[in-house]
Amino acid sequence: MNLESWILLDTETTGIKAPVYVVELAAQRMRGWTPEGPSFRRLLNHNAAIPPEASRVNGYTREILERDGEPPRQVYDAFDRYVGERPLVAYNLRHNSGGQCGLARPRVLAGGNPAWVIVRREPSIEPCGVDGNGHVDA
Template sequence: MTRQIVLDTETTGLDPLLGDRVIEIAAIEIVNLVPTGRSWHVLVDPEREVPPESTRVHGFTTEMLRGKPKFAEIAEELLRFLGDSPIVAHNAPFDFGFLDAELQRCGRAALDRARMVDSLELAKRRFPGLPNNLDALCRRFGIDNSMRTSHNALLDVQLLAQVYLELMGGRQPGLSLAAAVAAPAAASLGGPARERTPRPIVPSEAELAAHAAFLGRLKDPLWLRPPFAPAEAAE
């Protein structure tokens, strides 16, 4: 079973080293490339003013975030939801950079970069030279993003989960999940599920004779050469 977390953040700006802070985190759990329905979302008091230019991007103001929990208060719950699973994000170094800064600010270890899965890099490899932002990918994959009038982490992560599943092969569950689904489906169609018995196809004498006659009309047919020819024909 492969568990992954699709994650998105919104922030007060572009650089945590300049004091910009996380204001929203949203995450969705997927297992074997199928959303499980488990998600995690929180608004965070950044403990600083939200610049007007950032508000124009995501819609959050200082007043809207005042009184929300501070990052240190939600860090444990966030880490518990993330577990040790790989974390998928679009332009993942941006999200990891902000989360690392917040975690270190409250005395916790940074996230292991080996867990980082950058869906933007996946999209660039699949569609080199094309726009690969979230809106462009939604249009390319036929995903409805009409509700996306601003950069909201909760909506963005739902869209990103769909985009990521398309990038990984079109929302198709892995073979292990397909096998797990097949057994109860077979049982529901008329009895207990059971292993399929191989049924080899054995040609009749007439079919073998017709095939031999057909080969006789060909010039040096491949099927009469070893290893395809029967032992008696090759002798």
């Protein structure tokens, strides 16, 4: 890792059954293992129902997101600017995205163990795999 710059990412979602929406997107720029600069944290309002079991885990209700959340496109655009060209690292995103490895725009992210992610910008949810170099490619 040395002094390589990367992004540590965490999400909260509406659950594990499709359709799955990200309701919180949080990230921290890292240089090696040291946090660098301000963190990123935004709530997303998809105007979608949040199952009670998801609310018990993440603490968010539709009312909270309607009050404090921002339009998803606005959040993803801000996140895209925050990330720049840095690789993303996430843990257990397969669980947080309804059994899929990817999340919708701005990036397709890794699931399972922390992994370097090959960046894509298409707005889609796609299964992912690991290439021969240990990179996740969706």
